[in-house]
Amino acid sequence: MKNVFFLSSLMLVMVLGCNQSNLKTEPDDEIISADPLPSWKDGGNKSAIIDFVKQITQEDGANYVRPEERIATFDNDGTLWCEQPVVQMEFIIYQIQKMAPEHPEWKKQLPYKAILEGDKSFLINDLINNHGLEVIKLVTATHTGMTSEEFNLEVEDFFNATQHPKFNKKYTQTSYQPMIELLQYLRKNEFKTFICSGGGTDFMRVFAEDVYGIVPENTIGSFAINTYEEVDGLWKIVKGKKNFFMCDKEDKPVAIEQRIGRIPIFVAGNVRSGGDIGQLTYSKTNQLPNFQLLINHDDDVREFAYSEEDNSSLNAAKEGNWNVISMKNDWLKIFPFDN
Amino acid sequence: MKNVFFLSSLMLVMVLGCNQSNLKTEPDDEIISADPLPSWKDGGNKSAIIDFVKQITQEDGANYVRPEERIATFDNDGTLWCEQPVVQMEFIIYQIQKMAPEHPEWKKQLPYKAILEGDKSFLINDLINNHGLEVIKLVTATHTGMTSEEFNLEVEDFFNATQHPKFNKKYTQTSYQPMIELLQYLRKNEFKTFICSGGGTDFMRVFAEDVYGIVPENTIGSFAINTYEEVDGLWKIVKGKKNFFMCDKEDKPVAIEQRIGRIPIFVAGNVRSGGDIGQLTYSKTNQLPNFQLLINHDDDVREFAYSEEDNSSLNAAKEGNWNVISMKNDWLKIFPFDN
Numbered sequence: 001m002k003n004v005f006f007l008s009s010l011m012l013v014m015v016l017g018c019n020q021s022n023l024k025t026e027p028d029d030e031i032i033s034a035d036p037l038p039s040w041k042d043g044g045n046k047s048a049i050i051d052f053v054k055q056i057t058q059e060d061g062a063n064y065v066r067p068e069e070r071i072a073t074f075d076n077d078g079t080l081w082c083e084q085p086v087v088q089m090e091f092i093i094y095q096i097q098k099m100a101p102e103h104p105e106w107k108k109q110l111p112y113k114a115i116l117e118g119d120k121s122f123l124i125n126d127l128i129n130n131h132g133l134e135v136i137k138l139v140t141a142t143h144t145g146m147t148s149e150e151f152n153l154e155v156e157d158f159f160n161a162t163q164h165p166k167f168n169k170k171y172t173q174t175s176y177q178p179m180i181e182l183l184q185y186l187r188k189n190e191f192k193t194f195i196c197s198g199g200g201t202d203f204m205r206v207f208a209e210d211v212y213g214i215v216p217e218n219t220i221g222s223f224a225i226n227t228y229e230e231v232d233g234l235w236k237i238v239k240g241k242k243n244f245f246m247c248d249k250e251d252k253p254v255a256i257e258q259r260i261g262r263i264p265i266f267v268a269g270n271v272r273s274g275g276d277i278g279q280l281t282y283s284k285t286n287q288l289p290n291f292q293l294l295i296n297h298d299d300d301v302r303e304f305a306y307s308e309e310d311n312s313s314l315n316a317a318k319e320g321n322w323n324v325i326s327m328k329n330d331w332l333k334i335f336p337f338d339n
Numbered sequence: 340m341k342n343v344f345f346l347s348s349l350m351l352v353m354v355l356g357c358n359q360s361n362l363k364t365e366p367d368d369e370i371i372s373a374d375p376l377p378s379w380k381d382g383g384n385k386s387a388i389i390d391f392v393k394q395i396t397q398e399d400g401a402n403y404v405r406p407e408e409r410i411a412t413f414d415n416d417g418t419l420w421c422e423q424p425v426v427q428m429e430f431i432i433y434q435i436q437k438m439a440p441e442h443p444e445w446k447k448q449l450p451y452k453a454i455l456e457g458d459k460s461f462l463i464n465d466l467i468n469n470h471g472l473e474v475i476k477l478v479t480a481t482h483t484g485m486t487s488e489e490f491n492l493e494v495e496d497f498f499n500a501t502q503h504p505k506f507n508k509k510y511t512q513t514s515y516q517p518m519i520e521l522l523q524y525l526r527k528n529e530f531k532t533f534i535c536s537g538g539g540t541d542f543m544r545v546f547a548e549d550v551y552g553i554v555p556e557n558t559i560g561s562f563a564i565n566t567y568e569e570v571d572g573l574w575k576i577v578k579g580k581k582n583f584f585m586c587d588k589e590d591k592p593v594a595i596e597q598r599i600g601r602i603p604i605f606v607a608g609n610v611r612s613g614g615d616i617g618q619l620t621y622s623k624t625n626q627l628p629n630f631q632l633l634i635n636h637d638d639d640v641r642e643f644a645y646s647e648e649d650n651s652s653l654n655a656a657k658e659g660n661w662n663v664i665s666m667k668n669d670w671l672k673i674f675p676f677d678n
Contacts, residue, residue, distance in 0.1 A: 068554055148596060192556070205600045215407055217531070217556070225584065228592040228617060235624050237596045243582040245564065253567040257487060257576045259598065261544045261555025278567060285502025285574050 036185040039178040039333040044333070045244045045293075045323050046330070049182065052291045053189050056265065059268040063289045065265055067190040067291070072266035073256060073279055074183070076197035076204060079270045079295055082164065082174040082335075085263050088199050089236070090171070091158045095142040111138055128286060147236040148202060155206040169337055172207050177338070178331045179268070183212055191266065194218040196256055196279055198248040202239070220259045222247045248275050253282035263288075274312040284320055292322035299328040302338065340341045375524040378517040384632075385669070387673045388521065391630045392528050393605065402628045404604055406529035411605035412559070412595060412618055413522070415536035415543060418609045418634055419551060421503065421513040421674075427538050429510070430463070430497045434481040450477055478578050483563070486575040487541060494545040507674055511546050516677070518607070518669045522551055526540050530605065533557040535595055535618055537587040541578070559598045587614050592621035602627075609634040613651040623659055631661035638667040641677065649666040 001295060040046040056065040064226060077083035096106070096115045106112035111134035114122035126134040126224060143151065164174050183193050195214055201221035207213040225242040228235060247255045256264065263286040267278020280292045294317045297306050308314070318322050327334060379385040395404040416422035435445070435454045445451035448651060450473035453461035465473040482490065503513050522532050536551055540560035547553040564581040567574060586594045595603065595618060602625040608615020610633060619631045633656045636645050647653070658665050666673060 068548070071556075201600070209407070217410075217598065219600065223597055225582075226593050226596060228589045228621065233621055235592075236406070237592060243584070244566075245582070250567045253574075253576060254565050257565060258540070258562055261540070261557065261558065281574055282567065 024262050036188070037178065037181050039181055039331060041330055041332050043330070044327055048323050049185075049291070049293070050264075052289070055187070056289050065288050069262060069288060070186075070189070070191040071194065071262050071264040072186050072191045072259055073194045073196040073252075073260075073264045073268075073283075074179070075269040075276045075279070076195050076199050076221075077270075078272050078297065079197075079276070080175055080179050080183075080195070081171070082167075082176075082303060083270075083272065084240050084306070085165070087171045088203055090162065091155065091203065092138050092142050094158050094162060095154065096138060099141070105168045110134060112141075114329045136244075143200060143203075144239045145154070147231060147238055148226070149236070151202060151239055152181065152206050153317050155203055159207065161279060167335070167337070169335075172211055173337060174335060176331070177336045178332050180212065180336070182268075183214070186266065187213065192218065194220055194256075194260065194264075196244065196247065196252050196267075198222055198275060201247075214270065219257050220247060248278075250278045252276070252279040263290075265290045266293075267291075268293040269296070269307055269313070271297060271313045272306065274308060274310075274316075277313055277316045280316065280320065280322060292317070292320060293325060294322050295325045297326065298326050301333075302334045353482070353615055375527070376517065377519050378520055378669050378670060382668055384664055387662050388524075388630070388632070391605075391628070392524070396528050397630055404627050408601060408604065408627060409525075409528070409530040410533065410599055410601050410603040411525050411530045412533045412535040412591075412599075412603045412607075412622075413518070414608040414618070415534050415538050415560075415616050417611050417636065418536075418607050418615070419514055419518050419522075419534070420510070421506075421515075421642060422609075422611065422646070424504070426510045427542055429501065430494065430542065431477050431481050433497050433501060434493065435477060438480070449473060451480075475583075482539060482542075483578045483580045486570060486577055487565070488575070490541060490578055491545050494542055494620075496570075498546065506674070506676070510672070511550055512676060513674060514550050515670070516672050516675045519551065519675070522553070523606075525605065526552065531557065532604075533559055533595075533599065535559045535586065535591050535606075537561055537585065537614060540586075559586060559594050589617045591615070591618040595621065602629075604629045606630075607632040607634070608652070610636060610652040611645065613647060613649075613655075616652055616655045619655070619659065619661060631656070631659060632664060632665065633661050633663045637665050638670075638673070641673045642666060 037046055037049065055061055055063040056070065058064055074080055077086060093115050096112055098154045100106055100116055103112070106116060111126065113137065123135055126132055159170060159172055162171060163169060164171055167174060185191055193214055195208060195218065196218070197204065199221045201219055201223045202222050204211065205216045205219045208219045209216065222245060224240050224244040226240045227238045229238050231238065245251070245255070264279070265286055265288050267279050267283040269280055276294070280294065283290045283292060294313060296314070297304055298307060314324065360629045376385055376388065394400055394402040395409065397403055413419055416425060432454050435451055439445055440457055442451070445455060450461065450465065454477065462474055465471055498509060498511055501510060502508060503510055506513060513606065526532055532553055534547060534557065536559070538560045540558055540562045543560050544555045544558045547558045548555065561584060563579050563583040565579045566577050568577050570577065584590070584594070603618070604625055605620050605625050606622040608619055615633070619633065622629045622631060633652060635645055635653070638644060653663065
């Protein structure tokens with residue numbers, strides 16, 4: 001078993017409603033006349049996306065890709081929604097606090113003690129210096145041993161009860177409006193859109209369909225092997241901890257192969273930990289035309305600004321000729337609630 | 340790691356072409372006027388299928404199910420194609436024989452020796468009395484340590500070089516015509532059709548799209564965790580053996596939850612080993628209307644006749660009120676090549 005950190009997630013925003021004009025079933029001339037990406041500033045990156053989609057959908061063109069092979073994968077944290085803080089880690093903290101009255105021993109026992117005392121640095125140290133061996137105990141306590149239905153209700157409760165500390169909005173409202181538009185634009189052009197993220201598959205499924213229009217079977221994340229058991233006389237899926245798979249870095253292509261079985265032609269990730277270099281690189285190995293998009297968090301006014309110590313994602317972008325998105329300069333609007 | 344037996348498979352038949360009239364994009368009145376299941380004999384089972392589909396697609400009806408939730412899963416061996424013999428086991432034997440010149444030690448070493456001497460009873464004994472501990476060595480030798488592209492080419496070579504011993508047709512031609520029609524009929528009614536089978540995911544993907552119209556991301560089977568590696572300077576998926584997951588029996592619902600995240604409303608399996616009781620039972624736990632289909636192999640003239648010692652699948656069918664298909668009586672035609 002790998003030791004790990006679940007990084008991920010989003011939810012219930014009504015964002016999909018904001019852009020209904022793009023969802024009409026009118027034919028191609030609408031694509032030509034209306035702007036499919038209204039929250040993107042006109043320029044190189046926006047043009048590159050639209051140009052790629054036009055090329056691969058032109059049936060008599062040299063770069064045509066048939067719909068079955070129009071696979072697009074998106075990281076979630078920092079690519080589709082805000083990852084400051086990492087939402088699934090907030091869920092873990094929320095759950096530990098909620099469960100604490102039934103576990104009086106936690107007050108004196110690490111890692112629970114640190115959570116109950118609000119000591120986030122303990123978690124960060126554990127992840128950096130101890131392979132996350134303590135964090136995995138928190139994941140196990142909060143993500144296993146219940147039916148999948150019970151787990152989903154816990155996640156829903158968390159999203160209803162909490163808010164993002166900077167924006168004072170539900171976490172599910174901190175999705176990126178330009179990326180929602182991009183997902184819709186791709187699906188309208190017969191792409192199949194997938195999440196491929198370090199977040200837990202089951203955690204992300206609770207909100208991915210409502211927020212992103214991404215169906216549960218297209219949500220790829222970290223997982224463990226569950227069991228099918230009779231619980232109180234009814235057959236249920238019970239969340240397990242066996243053979244934990246962390247969907248990150250070089251294991252993202254592994255997850256894509258396991259779940260999709262085709263190399264994506266379009267991949268979007270972001271700068272923070274080098275976590276998406278794997279899937280972005282993987283799409284470059286496709287024999288079909290392919291497109292890579294890397295989001296750079298450089299807007300500390302409207303969102304957050306952060307980078308990587310070793311600059312590995314931006315270096316890989318330069319080498320691979322990926323499209324680097326400046327949130328500050330490429331996006332007219334960041335969140336659906338922005339004016 | 341579980342000890343196991345890869346059971347499964349199909350391929351390249353042009354079957355989909357045989358029924359093009361059902362694939363036209365005309366609207367609903369075609370569904371009403373044309374017979375969507377021409378290889379099914381009129382009667383209770385055929386009517387039950389058509390009635391179920393009509394009910395769940397009627398938008399103003401009490402049993403309406405929205406397209407996103409129209410999930411259908413199908414076992415492969417014995418449900419979509421002939422499983423006498425189990426094709427993936429034939430692939431293993433073919434590969435061991437092909438690889439033998441490079442492994443002179445195999446002549447004296449079990450389990451390879453048994454394969455090279457044509458002793459299939461050794462494999463069967465191992466599976467029944469030894470948890471398949473020897474068979475798993477054969478799976479490892481033939482399914483791991485190469486790139487996924489190399490593996491796919493080996494599978495294609497096998498299908499091109501071999502024939503079914505009774506029908507003298509390629510294994511990929513031994514799919515069941517009535518089930519091909521059923522898959523098409525469901526997809527035409529906006530179902531998403533999946534395989535959920537004991538066969539290897541990667542093995543089945545080589546033929547599932549051509550033979551069944553089931554795309555790679557909808558092919559669910561046994562798998563191990565692969566790796567993403569640089570091979571001769573290029574990044575590739577390399578087939579691994581870590582955390583092997585056997586998609587059978589009570590682990591079929593587990594695989595469905597992992598891959599799809601929704602309980603199917605339609606499941607089809609067959610009588611042989613009780614391998615589909617799990618997924619058929621799982622669909623019964625759906626709050627939405629649901630349908631179970633169990634194929635009974637009772638036609639030793641046109642195919643094979645076999646049953647289960649403990650009769651567990653048929654007993655479960657009786658208890659759960661599943662639709663049991665008699666191949667002899669319900670199907671006018673079994674294979675696409677039948678007159």
